[in-house]
Amino acid sequence: MKISSLWRGALLSATLLLAQPSAAQRTPVDMYGDLFRTVQTERIFPDGKTFVDAVPKRAPEAIMEDYRRTTPHGEALRAFILANFAVPGINDRDAASLRRHIQTLWPTLVRQPEAVKPGSSTLPMDAPYVVPGGRFREIYYWDSYFTMLGLAVDGQQPLIESMLADFTATIERYGHIPNGMRSYYLGRSQPPFFALMLDLSKDSDAALAARRLAALRSEHAYWMKGANCLDASGACARVVRMPNGALLNRYWDDIPQARDESYAEDVATAAEDQSRPAEVLYRHLRAGAESGWDFSSRWLDDPKRLSTIRTTDIVPVDLNSLMLIMEDSIVRRCAEVKDSACVTEFTRLATQRRDALNRYFWVAREGRYADWDRIAKKPTPRLSAATLYPLFAGAASAKQAQAVGETVRRDLLAVGGLRTTTLRTGQQWDTPNGWAPLQWIAIAGLERSGQPALARDIAQRWLGTVTAAYVETGKMLEKYDVEERKPGGGGEYPTQDGFGWTNGVASAIMAKYPGL
Incomplete structure (x- = not known):
């Protein structure tokens, strides 16, 4: 009976230990706390999944230390995020990938x-x-x-x-x-x-x-x-x-008339200059x-x-x-x-x-x-x-x-x-x-x-x-x-x-x- 109780206690302790996330398994809210909540509630990115998939460019602790010191909001917060994270579809490309x-x-x-x-x-x-x-x-x-x-x-x-x-x-x-x-x-x-x-x-x-x-x-x-x-x-x-x-x-250009692809624009430009025939202006525009x-x-x-x-x-x-x-x-x-x-x-x-x-x-x-x-x-x-x-x-x-x-x-x-x-x-x-x-x-x-x-x-x-x-x-x-x-x-x-x-x-x- 005593052995069984001890065994159950050991299993419970092991289960609790395994349930604790390692540093590599912590979620964004665990790691970034107030920063996370501000980014999401201010909708810095329209899709809530964007920030949680971002990859930090340096240690999360260092990022949080800078955030607590400056507490940016709005555009300043977005700039802070882009400076400190590779955000999917926004700034996660690099020069090395340009040729590819x-x-x-x-x-x-x-x-x-x-x-x-x-x-x-x-x-x-x-x-x-x-x-x-x-x-x-x-x-x-x-x-x-x-x-x-x-x-x-x-x-x-x-x-x-x-x-x-x-x-x-x-x-x-x-x-x-x-x-x-x-x-x-x-x-x-x-x-x-x-x-x-x-x-x-x-x-x-x-x-x-x-x-x-x-x-x-x-x-x-x-x-x-x-x-x-x-x-x-x-x-x-x-x-x-x-x-x-x-x-x-x-x-x-062999054709002295408004360009087909910019017809309204050319007619409006010609209306601004009454000193010469529209056909002359159209020729200059076409040229x-x-x-x-x-x-x-x-x-x-x-x-x-x-x-x-x-x-x-x-x-x-x-x-x-x-x-x-x-x-x-x-x-x-x-x-x-x-x-x-x-x-x-x-x-x-x-x-x-x-x-x-x-x-x-x-x-x-x-x-x-x-x-x-x-x-x-x-x-x-x-x-x-x-x-x-x-x-x-x-x-x-x-x-x-x-x-x-x-x-x-x-x-x-x-x-x-x-x-x-x-x-x-x-x-x-x-x-x-x-x-x-x-x-x-x-x-x-x-x-x-x-x-x-x-x-x-x-x-x-x-x-x-x-x-x-x-x-x-x-x-x-x-x-x-x-x-x-x-x-x-x-x-x-x-x-x-x-x-x-x-x-x-x-x-x-x-x-x-x-x-x-």
């Missing part, structure tokens, strides 16, 4: 070719392609080059080849690559990166190379066809005659869309008023740098097939354009390349990240490139990367926004011109911004505020996530600078 995240995004952005349904605005595509993401449900021209940079380093070469097949077929079908693959984009193109896309191909088939060269020459002809209708005004379509007779290019910089103080007389836009009066430094790259590419590809007449013709065109870039766009006293105002017949006063395009194209001398680098470091470099311009206007292609393609143009241009330290600095700052936003939001965004390292703003629509060219440039930077 991008690689998992590619399949979500791939679209397969489908038959175009009657009445749809979709243009036909023949092979798989990558879309930017968000509201951009179709492939876009200049976005795709920067997307391809990432595909190239992330083992997605078949997608590069299929997108090149799509773009080659598109040029054969329409004579150019539209802004995007929609019928309402057919009146315009975008910054011409097809020549650079071709350099990413690994397909060495001679027949395919000949077909691609023919498409590249067709694209050049599209941009230059205005040369046949020049009159006393000195401009027609996308061609402008410079004071010395050189033929350069501007942005344009701004062709530039990819829609919109920016680069194109505005009054940086605060979109209705003062006059894009077609500006001869852009970035466009003409890209046309130089196109002409140099045609020379190289024609030389490979021993087409001497083509080599002679395009060598002449490239030489003329290179000379004109340095005659009209270079502002020595300010250490920058500018756009050219064809009405005022002088460089524009706006400093922008486009100043780096001649470096990217190999058109700048070592002295010019060094001066541009100093200007960039002084006026365009922000804590989170390269500013787009120096003016704060509310337009999305102005400060404080930074954009992935412009970061890459700067990085590659500075590297090419012998300034690797500044190139790496821009890469590090930009990647830090992208990473910070990814850790906070779990998203890759279309644009970023490089002054406060947060999602960018401005423009005609909310900031989009996805995002093709941000993914591509981030991957390319991480591949170029391992461990950055």
Whole structure:
């Protein structure tokens, strides 16, 4: 009887001991007490399960000691939690996972070719392609080059080849690559990166190379066809005659009406300016869309008023740098097939354009390349990240490139990367926004011109911004505020996530600078 009682007592003691939670088994309310109750009752996180699944970044006792000393509430409490815990779905991502995240995004952005349904605005595509993401449900021209940079380093070469097949077929079908693959984009193109896309191909088939060269020459002809209708005004379509007779290019759109995709916005903008016909304003707006910089103080007389836009009066430094790259590419590809007449013709065109870039766009006293105002017949006063395009194209001398680098470091470099311009206007292609393609143009241009330290600095700052936003939001965004390292703003629509060219440039930077 006595033994039985002793046995029962031992069992009871063992049961009570086992019921006591070890340090590793304590629940959040056990560990965090008042902090737990405050977080839950103030609904710092809408779902009550969020905080209880959080992982402390340091010892719970140390966290509680700091909490009791400060007793934060509201936003201060949320900040305290995010500083001390990895909270699921909020701040539990890290920089190391960024590359993996991008690689998992590619399949979500791939679209397969489908038959175009009657009445749809979709243009036909023949092979798989990558879309930017968000509201951009179709492939876009200049976005795709920067997307391809990432595909190239992330083992997605078949997608590069299929997108090149799509773009080659598109040029054969329409004579150019539209802004995007929609019928309402057919009146315009975008910054011409097809020549650079071709350099990413690994397909060495001679027949395919000949077909691609023919498409590249067709694209050049599209941009230059205005040369046949020049009159006393000195401009027609996308061609402008410079004071010395050189033929350069501007942005344009063949359709002088409000943009289908921004109809209400364009009509409202036109209503603000009664001094010129609405069709003239619509053409400037459409040309701004062709530039990819829609919109920016680069194109505005009054940086605060979109209705003062006059894009077609500006001869852009970035466009003409890209046309130089196109002409140099045609020379190289024609030389490979021993087409001497083509080599002679395009060598002449490239030489003329290179000379004109340095005659009209270079502002020595300010250490920058500018756009050219064809009405005022002088460089524009706006400093922008486009100043780096001649470096990217190999058109700048070592002295010019060094001066541009100093200007960039002084006026365009922000804590989170390269500013787009120096003016704060509310337009999305102005400060404080930074954009992935412009970061890459700067990085590659500075590297090419012998300034690797500044190139790496821009890469590090930009990647830090992208990473910070990814850790906070779990998203890759279309644009970023490089002054406060947060999602960018401005423009005609909310900031989009996805995002093709941000993914591509981030991957390319991480591949170029391992461990950055």
